[in-house]
Amino acid sequence: GEDVEQSLFLSVREGDSSVINCTYTDSSSTYLYWYKQEPGAGLQLLTYIFSNMDMKQDQRLTVLLNKKDKHLSLRIADTQTGDSAIYFCAEDSSNTGKLIFGQGTTLQVKP
Amino acid sequence: DVKVTQSSRYLVKRTGEKVFLECVQDMDHENMFWYRQDPGLGLRLIYFSYDVKMKEKGDIPEGYSVSREKKERFSLILESASTNQTSMYLCASSWGRQADQPQHFGDGTRLSIL
Numbered sequence: 001g002e003d004v005e006q007s008l009f010l011s012v013r014e015g016d017s018s019v020i021n022c023t024y025t026d027s028s029s030t031y032l033y034w035y036k037q038e039p040g041a042g043l044q045l046l047t048y049i050f051s052n053m054d055m056k057q058d059q060r061l062t063v064l065l066n067k068k069d070k071h072l073s074l075r076i077a078d079t080q081t082g083d084s085a086i087y088f089c090a091e092d093s094s095n096t097g098k099l100i101f102g103q104g105t106t107l108q109v110k111p
Numbered sequence: 112d113v114k115v116t117q118s119s120r121y122l123v124k125r126t127g128e129k130v131f132l133e134c135v136q137d138m139d140h141e142n143m144f145w146y147r148q149d150p151g152l153g154l155r156l157i158y159f160s161y162d163v164k165m166k167e168k169g170d171i172p173e174g175y176s177v178s179r180e181k182k183e184r185f186s187l188i189l190e191s192a193s194t195n196q197t198s199m200y201l202c203a204s205s206w207g208r209q210a211d212q213p214q215h216f217g218d219g220t221r222l223s224i225l
Contacts (some may be wrong), residue, residue, distance in 0.1 A: 008151065034214060042115075042201055042216035043154075088153065097142045097161070097205060098169075099214055103153040 006089055006102035013110050018076040020105045022089030023072060032065065033090040033099065034074050043088060046074075076107075084109045114138070117202050117217040125225055128191040132220050134202030135181065137219040141207055143185035144214060145169075160185055192224045 003025045012018045024032065030051050035043040049056045049063045049072075056063045064076040076083055086106050090099040118133035142161055144168075146154040156169030158177040166177050169195065174196060178186045185204075189196055199221050203214040 004153075031213075035216075040219075042218045043203075043214075045213050045215070048213060097207065097212065098144075098156065098159065101146075101154040103151060 004089055004091055004100050004102040004104045006087075008103060009106050009108070010108065011108040012079050014079060014081055016079055017092070018079045018107055018109075019039050020074045020076075020089075020107065022072040022074075022102055023070055024072065024089070024091045026091055026100070027067075027070065029076075031074075031092050032063075032072050034063065035088040035090065035101075037086040037088065037104070039085075046087075079107075079109050081109045081111060083107060086098075113205055115202055115215050115217040117200075119216060119219050119220050121221050121223075123223045123225060124189075127143050127193060128189075128192050130192050130222070130224075132187040132189075132200055132202075132222070134184075134185045134187070134204075134217055135183050136204040136215070137183065138204065138215075139163050139182065140180075140215075141221060142205045142206035142212075142214075143179065144203040144205075145175075145185065145187045146201045146203065147171070148201055148219070154201065157187065196222065197224045198222060 005023045033048040034046040036046050037043050060077045064073045086104040088104045089102040114134045114137045143157040145157045160166050160179045176188045202217045202221045205214045206212040
């Protein structure tokens, strides 16, 4: 079945770059999403990438997609303490409107 | 901006009670979803709905039911609450079934069953 995998935890120093990785299994996914969840809050859409793209950049965020390896990454440049949150990767499920989420990666930013 | 509102941020109920979690969206979205979130497990889909009076089972529907009498409102019902249903519950909505329609989330309800 469809599955999305992420590592659970990443710790970086303020000002460094963060790279959060995700692997997925559904090769028919047309869009892949990154959501951010701050403590005690719901999920906020950060960015998404169409499956025929390799890269998408949006200010400090860069999304890289390797379709062959079914690997997605989110790079945050100049990471700030306000970037501390849980980051979820998600893929659409064969045009059903459903999303399959990974377990979430907790990003800890140390001053 | 899309607004998805969940009626309670925190809720404490007792084992065996019937519990209602309410969710309202203001963008005329067709699709609505209920998830539960547990540490290390990510989001798991409980139920979803593509239109009024329609409902579909997600991955973990046991012990839950839903109601969608109006397009903007999607209710999650715990028929007889149990302690293993203590969790964070998240509601989401989106436009149609096209792949380029991201889901928009409410702030969540943290439910404790004693």
